[in-house]
Amino acid sequence: MRKPCCDKQGNNKGAWSKQEDQKLIDYITIHGEGCWRSLPKAAGLHRCGKSCRLRWINYLRPDIKRGNFAQDEEDLIIKLHALLGNRWSLIAGRLPGRTDNEVKNYWNSHLRKKLINMGIDPNNHRLNQILPRPQPERVSSPIDEDTCKTKKSTGDYIDRVSDAASSSLEENETSAGSSDINLDLTIAVPSSAHTSTSETRPENCDTAATSEVRSETLPTLLLFL
DNA sequence: AACCTCGACAACCGCTTTTGC
DNA sequence: AGCAAAAGCGGTTGTCGAGGT
Known part of the structure; x- marks a missing residue:
């Protein structure tokens, strides 16, 4: 031992x-x-x-970005979680300045509840059959308010997240300066020293679907969501 | 004012993977 | 190839502050 x-x-x-x-x-x-x-x-x-x-x-670390997550960061986390599961270091690797611990905490404390509130199973990102019962005494909770700022229905959520990431992707392709979020989903040798080395070892995960994720399929999957 | 509950997040723990010999 | 040490990862726990009763 x-x-x-x-x-x-x-x-x-x-x-x-x-x-x-x-x-x-x-x-x-x-x-x-x-x-x-x-x-x-x-x-x-x-x-x-x-x-x-x-x-x-x-x-x-000097390059740590602290503070609230931006809307596009949230969207990206949700999308990447749908793709990769609880592989926080991989997800964090796509969010410059964010750490796996921070992403994991944010997911567990904010995003998970947000998805549940929207009737989406945070484990598989599928719509639940039964939406959570609205709480009568709380006409609009902080989470609801936040959620409703950018969506009107659960269906809109899917579109919005997709649109956000897709448009970010386009931005990423067309202008490097507007956003520093790394939407290049190719799994390759880390390009910078601070990037987690986990990217080089994706095959150890037993999360469904992730073992099949390969560099050329990720962008396609991303657009599919 | 005292107590309770809950959310947020930093840190720990145990396990797996990688690396070097 | 096999082993041990080191590094990395993700789940879980501990702590603290805010808000409610």
């Missing part, structure tokens, strides 16, 4: 302090991302390497 990496006595756990953050930033600024296992000791941190890696990737 493999010994756990984080069982070392004296290692800090829980929230990171400003000092710890700074130590990690300073170390990586100077030495770059290297061996996470040995980094904590070298950087003077009482954390396990795994924790350092997570902190850097999800929070401290």
Whole structure:
């Protein structure tokens, strides 16, 4: 059995302090991302390497985009989730500045409920037979309001998401400057250092349909949604 | 004011995959 | 080829703040 990496006595756990953050930033600024296992000791941190890696990737990296998700980002997440399932690192790889953890959290806290509210099964992205019962005491919940800003019915939702991504796709083809969202769905060697390496290993997923996803089929599938 | 509930998100944990020997 | 270590991923948990009672 493999010994756990984080069982070392004296290692800090829980929230990171400003000092710890700074130590990690300073170390990586100077030495770059290297061996996470040995980094904590070298950087003077009482954390396990795994924790350092997570902190850097999800929070401290300079190219992290924080704040609310834009409508086109939402749409893209929904579409990519329909295609790829819970492969958050792959989905995040298509959203510059977003991390898998952030996308996953956003999905679980916002988008899942949004889809359920719209009568769509978030697991398979199909319309449910029975729409959720409207809540009489809440004429318009925040989620409903948000949802209804851009759609009038569930059917419109499908169109809207499709249109949004398609138009983004067109934008992407015609003008690189208008949007930094990467809609190129080809699975290939990561083009930048911050991109998750998971793109190089898609075959390990047991999610239905994803194992068949290949570079040349993804854009087609995307347009199909 | 005190307590409770819920949502958001950071962080952890366990497992799988990759890499190096 | 086989093994162990390291890295990566996704599910889950913990914590904190906001809002309601």
